[in-house]
Amino acid sequence: MRKVLNAVLASGCVLMSGQVMAQNGSVWADTKVVTIIVPYPPGTEPDILARDLSQKLAAKTAMNVIVDNKPGANTIIGTSQLIRSKADGSTLLMVDSAALAANALLYKDIPYDWKKDLKVVAEIARIDLFLSVGNQFKDKDFAQFVEYAKANPGKVNVGTGGYGHINHLGMAMLAKELGINFTYVPYKGVSPAINGTIAGEVGAVMTGALAINSHMKAGLIKPLVGSGSARNKLLADVPVAAEVNVSGMAIPSTVFSLVASAKMDDKLVNDINQTVRQELRDPAFVKQYEDRGVELRDTTPAQGQQYIADLQASFEKIMEDIGVSDQAAK
Numbered sequence: 001m002r003k004v005l006n007a008v009l010a011s012g013c014v015l016m017s018g019q020v021m022a023q024n025g026s027v028w029a030d031t032k033v034v035t036i037i038v039p040y041p042p043g044t045e046p047d048i049l050a051r052d053l054s055q056k057l058a059a060k061t062a063m064n065v066i067v068d069n070k071p072g073a074n075t076i077i078g079t080s081q082l083i084r085s086k087a088d089g090s091t092l093l094m095v096d097s098a099a100l101a102a103n104a105l106l107y108k109d110i111p112y113d114w115k116k117d118l119k120v121v122a123e124i125a126r127i128d129l130f131l132s133v134g135n136q137f138k139d140k141d142f143a144q145f146v147e148y149a150k151a152n153p154g155k156v157n158v159g160t161g162g163y164g165h166i167n168h169l170g171m172a173m174l175a176k177e178l179g180i181n182f183t184y185v186p187y188k189g190v191s192p193a194i195n196g197t198i199a200g201e202v203g204a205v206m207t208g209a210l211a212i213n214s215h216m217k218a219g220l221i222k223p224l225v226g227s228g229s230a231r232n233k234l235l236a237d238v239p240v241a242a243e244v245n246v247s248g249m250a251i252p253s254t255v256f257s258l259v260a261s262a263k264m265d266d267k268l269v270n271d272i273n274q275t276v277r278q279e280l281r282d283p284a285f286v287k288q289y290e291d292r293g294v295e296l297r298d299t300t301p302a303q304g305q306q307y308i309a310d311l312q313a314s315f316e317k318i319m320e321d322i323g324v325s326d327q328a329a330k
Contacts, residue, residue, distance in 0.1 A: 026271050026274070026275050027089075027268065027271055028089045028268060028271045028272045028275055029061040029062070029063065029275055030061075030062060031063055031088075031089050031090055032062070032063065032064065033063070033064045033065075033066065033090060034057070034063050034064070034065050034066070034089065034090055034091070034092065035065075035066045035067075035068050035085075035090065035091050035092070036050045036053075036054060036065065036066070036067050036068070036092050036093070036094055036258075037068050037070050037078045037079075037081055037082055037091065037092070037093045037094070038050050038067055038068065038069050038070070038071075038078065038093075038094050039069075039070050039071055039072070039075035039076075039077060039078025039079060039093065039095055039099075040069065040071050040075070040078075040161075040189055040190065040191075041069060041071045041188075041189040041190075041191045041192065042069055042191070043191050043211070044189065044190050044191050044211055045125075045127050045208045045210045045211055045256065045294075046094045046095065046096065046256045047067070047069060047094075048210055049094060049124055049125055049256055050067045050094040051067050052285075052288075053124065053276070053279060054066075054067055056279045056282070056285065057275070057276075057279065060279075061275075071188060071189045072188060073162075074099060074102075074103055074106070074161075074162040074163070074164060074165060075095055075096065075099040075100075075103065076103060076107070076110060076111070078093060078095070079093060079095065079100075079112065079114075079118075079259075080111050080112065082118075082259065082260075082261060083111075083112050083117050083118070083261055085261065086261075087260065087261040087262075087263035087264040087265075088264075088268075089260075089264070089268050089271075089272060091260075091261075092121065092258050092259065092260055092272075093118075093258070093259040093260070094124065094256060094257075094258055094259075095256065095257060095259055096166060096254050096255070096256055096257075097120075097123070097254070097255045097256070097257050097304070097307055097308045097311060098166040098169075098252075098254050098255070098311060098315075099165070099166065100114045100118070100259075100308050100312075101114075101308050101309075101311040101312035101315050102164045102165075102166070102169065102312075102315055102319075103164065104312055105164075105312065105315055105316055105319055106163070106164040106319075106324075114308065115309070116262060117261070117262050118259050118260070118261065118262055119259065119260050119261070119262050119264055119269055119301060119305065120257050120258075120259055120301050120304030120305045120307075120308065121257070121258045121259060121260050121269055121272050121273050121276065121301060121304070122257065122258050122272070122273045122276045122277060122280070122297070122299060122300075122301065122304060123255050123256075123257045123258075123297035123299045123303070123304045123307065124255075124256050124257060124258055124276075124280065124296070124297060125255070125256050125289065125294050125295060125296050125297055126253055126254070126255045126294070126295040126297060127208040127209070127210070127253060127254055127255075127256065127294055127295075128208065128209060128226050128227045128228045128232050128240075128253050128293060129166070129167065129170055129206050129207060129208055129226065129227050129251060129252060129253060129254060130206065130207065130208070130209060130212065130223040130224070130225065130226040130227070130232075130235065130238065130251075131145075131171070131174070131204060131205075131206050131223070131224050131225050131226075131251060132197065132204065132205055132206070132207065132212055132216075132221050132222060132223040132224065133145060133197070133203060133204045133221070133222050133224060134197040134198055134199075134200055134202070134203060134204070134220070134221060134222075135200060135220075136200060136203045137203055137204065137222070137224075138222050140224075141224060142224040142225045142239065142244050143244070145204075145224055146178055146180065149178075149180045149181075149182065150178070150179065150180055153180070153181035154181045154182075154183050155183070156180075156182050156183065156203050156204065157182075157183045157184075157185050157201070157202040157203050157204075158171050158182045158183065158184050158185065158202055158203065158204050158205065158206075159185050159187055159192075159193030159194070159196045159197050159201070159202035159204070159205040160184055160185065160186050160187065160193055160205075160206075161186075161187060161189050161190040161193055161207075162186050162187070162188065162189070163184075163186050163324075164324060165186075165190070166252065166254050167190065167193070167205065167206035167207055168184060168186070168324070169252070169315070169318065169319070169322070169324065170206045170250065170251060170252050171184070171204075171206050172184075172322040172323075172324055173249055173250045173252075173318060173322055174246065174250040174251060175322075176321065176322045177246065177247060177250045178246070178250075182204075185201070185202050190205075190207050190211060191211065193205045193207070194207060194211060194212060194215065194221065197221060198215060198220045198221055205221075206251070208254070208294075209223075209226070209232055209234045209235050209292065209293040209294070210234075210292055210293070210294065213234060213235075213292070216235075223235055223238045224238070225238065225239055225240065225241060225243075225244050225246070225251060226238050226239070226240050226241070226251065227240065227241060227248065227251040227252055227253045228240050228241075228248075228253055229242060229248070232293040233290060233291065233292075233293045234291070234292050234293030234294075235293060249314075249318065255297065255307065257304050257307075257308075258272075258276060260272070266301075269301050270301065273300065273301055277298055277299075280296045280297065280298055281298060
């Protein structure tokens with residue numbers, strides 16, 4: 001992990017700059033303090049994205065940008081905090097679009113309706129997920145891992161970021177497609193699940209390249225297969241789903257978005273969208289993330305909102321097919 005992250009992972013990161021950028025008349029750029037809630041532990045992809053974006057925004061505006069980690073309850077804790085906050089641009093949420101879509105189906109008593117209570121400001125990045133294993137399976141390739149799992153039903157423990165998390169759904173879809181019976185072990189976030197895989201508590205985990213890259217280089221974790229139609233630049237030696245005859249839905253990608261309260265005025269939403277997209281178009285920033293195997297997005301609020309709606313519709317069918325049901329029944 002980069003040195004700049006090591007100094008701030010344990011707590012919120014406050015980034016200050018005296019430079020003021022006009023941002024084409026942006027009102028939001030004049031906000032004194034902006035908090036980006038990250039409903040995940042430090043060190044995860046959305047945390048890294050939020051911190052990098054915070055640095056860029058703080059360097060070019062008068063804003064003090066704070067990253068506040070609020071993990072727990074499959075992003076519900078952090079999302080609920082956003083909804084209770086003022087809709088004046090001072091509080092935003094960096095969240096996996098899949099979590100919003102899945103939680104709407106998983107929890108009957110969820111304290112919000114994302115369609116009514118949230119507005120997507122901008123999609124930030126698309127991240128490929130990788131089925132990765134610890135030392136128990138380090139000598140196996142994907143085909144050998146599948147062969148072992150089929151021959152030992154229920155004996156391969158898989159770490160997830162929580163019930164209904166995208167990596168849980170991905171592994172469940174993969175299991176159904178290949179006729180495998182995994183045992184799922186929910187952790188409080190993806191980072192603990194990765195650590196559990198490294199420690200041998202579980203045999204496998206599905207997560208993004210950024211989160212496992214340093215562990216992979218240290219020989220602690222091994223990616224077997226990834227999502228996407230082409231190999232990830234960061235993990236170019238790892239085959240993608242199509243190369244091992246697995247559907248793209250079984251090893252999904254995920255999109256992280258910057259989200260605001262639905263009470264926010266559309267003019268301000270569009271203002272923030274344009275300011276953020278200006279940073280996401282920065283060629284150096286684009287290359288920085290391309291080299292990490294991450295695709296930065298460039299979308300309107302309406303496109304981001306529609307993406308989650310479409311994802312929820314597809315998840316509803318998928319959850320029925322793989323037997324993932326309302327968490328209230330668990």
